Structures are given as structure tokens and as C-alpha cells.
Amino acid sequence: MASTITASGSMGSAATRDVLVLTEVRAIDPAEGLDGVVDVVIEGGRITRLGPGAATDELLRSERSDRIDGRGAWVVPAFVDLHAHLREPGEEYKEDIKTGLTAAARGGFGHVCVMPNTKPVNDRRSITEAMVARAREVGGPRLHPIGAITMGQNGGELTEMADLRDAGAVGVSDDGKCVMSAAVLRRALEYARTFDLPVIQHAEDHTLTEGAQMHEGAISARLGLRGWPRVAEDVIVARDLLLAEATGARYHVAHISTRGAVRLVRDAKDRGISVTAEVTPHHLMLTHEAVLGYDTACKVNPPLREQEDVDALRAALADGTIDCIATDHAPHSSLEKDCEFAEAKPGMIGLELVVPVLLRLVRQGALPLARLVDALTAAPCRVVSIERPRLKEGASAELTLIQPERPVTLDGFASKSKNTPFLGKQELGAVALTFAGGRIAHRLSGV
């Protein structure tokens, strides 16, 4: 009985505690030139005060204040994921918009762009609208659909991109399938440019990857699995960059995976072509050796590559050649993963793993912390037109609190699926709190 009284008592006081005060927290927002220890005051869904000593004694004494001691923690703008598969509509047994957005909040994301390979494909206004409406009902992180480039993702007729954009789409992609026809891609780039939409390419020459199961190299030779050669990505990126140059459109390389594609993007940027690129945490952290033992959790598309690719990807992310980090969160159930390797579907989940998995790179000195934050926040907002979450007085409260030294076990996900080779691993780095759209979307117990 006593606990009931205590619980209702605390609820009563919580109702009046409508000001959140983060004290002595390291705030990092590279786009604002911010990296320092400050207090942050959030009230009415906005950052009302931010700076050293912003939490006045009066505020801290106020019964309205909910104080979080930020010592040892970092606050950053809420993350923006350019590349997730939330499986709704059509494959809700793997994930749906509600579980996907909950997973996103727990991973520190305030915005999630969702790929169009749902069932049916998001190739028309009605589906885009339905996704956006469902996400509004759910609340939490904002969902931004990416529409298909071609109807049914079949590489033929273009979608009604103006309609898609008006319904909320922030870009177009046939993700999972490459637009193989140069003629179709050319028109797609021209047409998308008309409506200022970026074209996001899944760069894979399918004629070079027929039946491919993993990266072509020493491990595929050993395992007897059909290889997915690097050049299948490189030839598409090379061709597309020429088309992007010719059309002047915004071209974005999804989940870049090879050192060759990195070199092409770097050269293209030097030449002033409007190109951006994203890389996934798994391509930064794992090589094809993870597939040994036929671990279907490590079957992804594009496949895990070699150490020299990983090194090139890390260097390119650090120097900004690769703009952003995107999860390619691809949930699958045991039906798609507990089977022969050749039968398994590619993909792994990622929304809840970004902080614990990638902080390792920062600790190793492979990636400056400011670049990691930029790659997850401001950089994706430069690719698609999403208003950038920022740590600034007056801005909407869209921020993420990270406890970098907190041990976490990678398990117990909000996602419906657990297809990841990181499952059960111990790491350091927890997302303690996520504010999305001015509201608390996730808060670890005890914070």
C-alpha cells in the first residue's frame, strides 16, 4: 500500500514538473560550433535556456523542475536516420511503424527516413500519406517516407514525385534494387531535380551479382558462396556520377561499401558534383570474416567487405567524403534468417545499436566525436530537406542524452526483430534520454 501511495504521489508531482533541467552536461552540436559543459533548460517543448549557469538556483529549487545531473554525459541534437525499413505496410511481423519508431527513440533518433520497399511499394501518394498518418498517431520520432523512383521499384516508369513530395516524401529511392537503366536514371535525376528531391541509389549492377551471397573474396572462395564483387557497386557509382554531373541533380549513394566507390565519390566532390553518401555502422565495424560459420545475421546487401574497405570507409567518414551514417535498419524474423545461407534474406537491425557500436570508433581514435555527431545529425539534414535538430535557445527540443561510459548489453530491443551479429554483446554507451518533436520519446529508467 505504501508503494502505491508513493507512486501516486510521485505521479502527482510529475504532473507539475514541466521543466526539464540538465545540469553540467557536455553539449556537442558541431553545426552550431558548440562543444562545452553547459546547463540546458527545456520548457514547453523548446530549449529555453542553454549555457553555463543556465540552471539558476531558483529553477533548481522550483517544484516544477525535473533535474537530471548531466555530469559525465553528453547532449547532442537528436539523430536523423536516412535509411530504415520499418516494414509497414505489409510485413508487420518483422516490424511496424510503432515498434520501429520506439526502437528509433531508444537509439537516440528524432527523425527516421523509411525506404519504400514495403508491401505494397511506396510508389504513390496514398501510401506515403498512410505512413505519415500512422506515424503521427504513434508519436515520438518523426517519420519521413522516401518514395520509390520507379513504379513498383521495377526500374521502368517514374513515380509521381511531386505528389510524393507533397505527401511528405523527402527523397526517392528504389532501395534494394538498383535503377539499372541509364536512360531511366537520367530521367529520374532530371525529374527529381525539378522538385528538388534527392535521388538515393542502391548501387549494385545486378548482372554482376546474380545469385551472390556475400562479398567476393577469400572467404567466399572458402565457403563456396557466390560472390558479390566490389566492382558491381563501383560501376554503378561511376556511371551515376556522370549522370549526376550531366543533369545537375542531387545524387546520394546509399550504404556505400567499397574503397573504389569512396574514391569515386571523393573525386566527384572535388569536381563539384552534387553527390552525398552514407555508410552503415556494420560496414564500418565488420568484415566478410564475420560470415565464417555461415552466420546469416551477417548477410547484408551490400555485403560486409574487407579490412581495406573498412579502413577506406572510416577515413572517408572522418574526412567528410562520406557525409553521414545511416542504419539500414532491416528487421527480419527467424523465418528469413534461421535457414540455409542462400535462402536467408539480407539485412540487420541497427536503430538501437548506433551509440554503443560506434562509440568504439571514437574511443579507438578512428573517428572524432564531433564528426560522429555531425554524421548523425546535421549531415543527413543536408541530404534530405529535414529541419535540423539543434542545440540552441529557442529551438524545438530535439536532443539526445548519451552516457558514454555506461555498460550496456545489446539485447531486449524494442524492435520486433533481433537479427544482428551484435546481439548479446557488451558495450559501453547508452542513450539515456531522447527528445523528439519537443517531447520525451525515450527515457532510461533511473535517469
Place this chain on the structure above:
Amino acid sequence: MNPDAVNLADDAPREPFAVRSLLSADDLTAGDATRILDAAESFFEVSRRPIRKVPALRGKTLLNVFFEASTRTRTSFELAGKRLSMDVVNLSASSSSTTKGETLLDTIKSLEAMQPDLVVIRHAAAGAAAYVAARSTPAVINAGDGTHEHPTQALLDAFTIRRHKRDLRGLKVAICGDILHSRVARSNAILLGKLGADVHFAGPRTLIPSAPESLGAKVHYRIEPALEDADVVMMLRIQRERLSGVFLPTLREYSRTFGLNERRLALAKPGAIVMHPGPMNRGVEIAPEVADGPQSVILDQVEAGVAVRMAVLWLLCGG
């Protein structure tokens, strides 16, 4: 001599065989492989007796589960089990069982419920045997998993080589043809390498995997340097479906550039033996005169298969 007895004196002292399932040639140390080959010598002798049966594994059950068509391997395992007095059941299943609604795991779980002691599996998917072994109680023998491995083929090849050349150490073994798609080439490169042979691959670049050195063999893109001074020449089957995958323009050109004929065989050592895992495409990868010639040991390989598989069954059942 008691016809029921097997002379396995060489195998004493009887340490338990450390290998539980045979999925890859890599599961065997050189010592394990030698122990299998030594045991096979005794079983080879059993197969030449008037009564070709010993009670060694009476009461044990062997399931031969073949998701891919096979004549020789399935028959060889069946005879091996029967000559050890096992109860042997052959099952043919469709490799594309998923399209028929039943998963590989469900198929295997139902078979496992019948309490076999050993499961021999052939399947079109690389890694299928390992997948089954990780999820089932009985020991599993990989009888070919897609383009991955076929470890008992490598053992019977090693047995055949040993019978003709005594010792594998230092022998030059040329494995020629479609290395990319060959489970026989993979298993042999690993096993023969472990037993001390100097393994060479030869084939057109379209049929050699990238990073072939990971298989532990030296690679040639012409057949001649592989054949020069070889002690053992192993020809691989060229499958006609490779023509549709743009791997080869024609079988005629393949035969002309990579086929083993008498002229090319003369590059090898005079006493070199010629092997083929079968089934052969006469006139494509191997000329009939070579296949039937004095250096051919192709039928010895088939005979060795039964003895080697008896040894593997016997050792995996606890010796």
C-alpha cells in the same frame, strides 16, 4: 581368420575419435585423417572377402538424406553402412523444400525424431550440413553442400593416392577444371595440403575463385604448368550449365584448352595417376584414352569410397 572380425590393430590404442561431425576437411587434423585412412585399409580388405559384412555397427541407424540427385555417393554410403551391419535408410528430398512449404530444419527435425545415430546429408546450399549439425543431436556427415565441400570424397582420393604412391608428402597434385564451383576441389585442397601434398589448381580465369590462395593451392591459368612433373592429376567435371553463365564459350574450346589428353598427360611424371570424381564427361575434360588408360585410377576411387566411408561411419559412431 574369423570373418566377423575386423583387423583394426593399427588403430590401437583406442582413443576416442575427437571429431563429432564431418562437415569440412578442415574439421580433421592430419592425425585424424590418417586414422581414418588407416581404418579404411582394414575395411577395404573386408569389401574383398566373400562375405562382405562385419557386425561392427549392428543396431545403429544411418539416414542418407539426399536433397540433390546422386548415384555414386549415395550408393557408396549405403553399402558402407550395410557392410557394417547398420540399418540404412535412404531419403530423397527436394532441395527447394522451402518452396514446398517445409524448411530444411523441419525436415531434419522430423527425421531426428526417428532416432538415427548418423545423418549423411547432401544439399544444394553451401553450409547446409553445418546448419543441420548445429541444430541436431546425431552426428552429421557432409556428403556435398552446394559448391562448398565434400570431405569424404577428399578422404577417398587421399586413400587412393596413398595406395598408389604410399605417402602424400611432397607429391605434386594438379586439380584441373571448374575450381570455382567444385566442392571436390575445395575439400581436396584442404585435406591433401594437410597431408603434405603440394596442391596446384588449373583452370580458365572464369572458373577460378577470386583470392584462390585462401584455399592453400598454387594457381595456374593454363593446364600445362600444373601438369608438369605432377604425381597426381585430378580432373573435375565441367557442367554444361556453366555455358549459360558466360563462364565458357563452348565445351569444344574448353576441351581443346583444358582437356586432359595423352599429349598433355605426358607432361606429368611417368608414373603419374589420373583421377576423376565422376561422373565424367568423356571427350570434354578427359579424353577416353586417358580415362581408360593405364594411368587411370578412377575405378579405384569408387572402390576406395566404400572403405573410407565405412571408416568414417565407424569412427564417428565411437570406433
